[in-house]
Amino acid sequence: MTGGARVAVVTGGANGIGLACVRRLSDDGFTVVVADTDAEAGARVTAEIPRAEFVASDVRVRQDVDRVVGTALEIGRGRLHALVNNAGQTARVRFADSDETTWRRLHDVNLHSVFSFTHACLAGLTAGRGAVVSVASVAGLVGAEDLSAYSSAKAGIIALTRSLALEHGDVIRFNAVCPGQIATRMMARVQADDELRAAVTAQIPAGRLGRPEEVAGVVAWLLSDGAGYVNGVAIAVDGGESAGFRRPKPAAAVRRRG
Numbered sequence: 001m002t003g004g005a006r007v008a009v010v011t012g013g014a015n016g017i018g019l020a021c022v023r024r025l026s027d028d029g030f031t032v033v034v035a036d037t038d039a040e041a042g043a044r045v046t047a048e049i050p051r052a053e054f055v056a057s058d059v060r061v062r063q064d065v066d067r068v069v070g071t072a073l074e075i076g077r078g079r080l081h082a083l084v085n086n087a088g089q090t091a092r093v094r095f096a097d098s099d100e101t102t103w104r105r106l107h108d109v110n111l112h113s114v115f116s117f118t119h120a121c122l123a124g125l126t127a128g129r130g131a132v133v134s135v136a137s138v139a140g141l142v143g144a145e146d147l148s149a150y151s152s153a154k155a156g157i158i159a160l161t162r163s164l165a166l167e168h169g170d171v172i173r174f175n176a177v178c179p180g181q182i183a184t185r186m187m188a189r190v191q192a193d194d195e196l197r198a199a200v201t202a203q204i205p206a207g208r209l210g211r212p213e214e215v216a217g218v219v220a221w222l223l224s225d226g227a228g229y230v231n232g233v234a235i236a237v238d239g240g241e242s243a244g245f246r247r248p249k250p251a252a253a254v255r256r257r258g
């Protein structure tokens with residue numbers, strides 16, 4: 001990297017995994033432009049994290065995307081060095097009971113936003129010889145019961161990542177991370193219910209939920225020169241959950257572990 005500010009864009013960076021990425025990239029010296037709908041949390045990001053700039057924006061709205069990327073390009077004087085496509089939403093519903101509005105919302109927020117941000121950042125990333133990490137999910141590596149819209153959107157992110165790595169791999173690296181069950185508000189239901197948490201953690205070799213910082217560490221590495229020859233991969237960050245089948249435990253043993 002030669003001189004000047006290194007500029008990163010992080011979507012959904014006001015909370016959870018995105019916020020951990022913003023903190024980590026700031027520690028690594030990046031100026032970070034944060035896109036999120038949550039203006040209250042965004043104000044805290046600007047106040048507390050050095051070199052973080054919050055832009056209230058919805059990743060589904062193309063004018064908002066262009067405003068965020070315009071801010072980043074202005075800071076980087078036409079060059080961008082990192083993009084983290086992290087914004088996401090989920091909804092648990094049986095496929096038979098699902099409706100078109102929810103399906104479109106989940107695909108717009110989780111998948112179409114990766115198209116919009118990547119497309120808008122492409123020239124800047126080419127000029128900066130940057131890297132992109134998109135936050136998919138283990139639900140995109142396998143199927144996920146009651147999460148068909150979410151898991152299909154996340155599978156789309158993984159396929160898009162690989163396609164972009166093939167098209168742009170001489171200049172920009174494109175990789176994905178696939179978190180398992182990470183302790184953020186997306187997992188509030190699991191964290192609040194002792195029995196459910198015990199059942200969930202029983203499926204995870206690590207025996208616990210992951211921390212947002214543990215995902216951010218992998219994201220930061222994928223964006224670093226240390227990963228300079230890593231392109232087009234989807235890395236599970238899931239405490240081993242997607243490694244294979246686990247033997248079911250009797251309920252009493254699960255409760256003891258919880």
Ligand SMILES: NC(=O)c1ccc[n+]([C@@H]2O[C@H](COP(=O)([O-])OP(=O)(O)OC[C@H]3O[C@@H](n4cnc5c(N)ncnc54)[C@H](O)[C@@H]3O)[C@@H](O)[C@H]2O)c1
Pocket residue numbers: 011012013014015016017018035036037038057058059060086087088089090109135136137138178179180181182183184185186187
């Ligand atoms: N927590 C997990 O267990 C887990 C597992 C796998 C993948 N993921 C993925 O990680 C990413 C981050 O999730 P999280 O767990 O930190 O959740 P979170 O709810 O804590 O954070 C998501 C952030 O995205 C923002 N956001 C949502 N919709 C937006 C929109 N339309 N425009 C702009 N910002 C928007 C939210 O305001 C929030 O700040 C998501 O893509 C999620 O699918 C999470």
Ligand SMILES: O=S(=O)(O)c1ccc(CO)cc1
Pocket residue numbers: 090091092136137138139147179180181186187189190
């Ligand atoms: O909605 S949940 O079933 O709690 C759920 C499980 C896993 C993931 C992983 O992305 C997201 C939501």
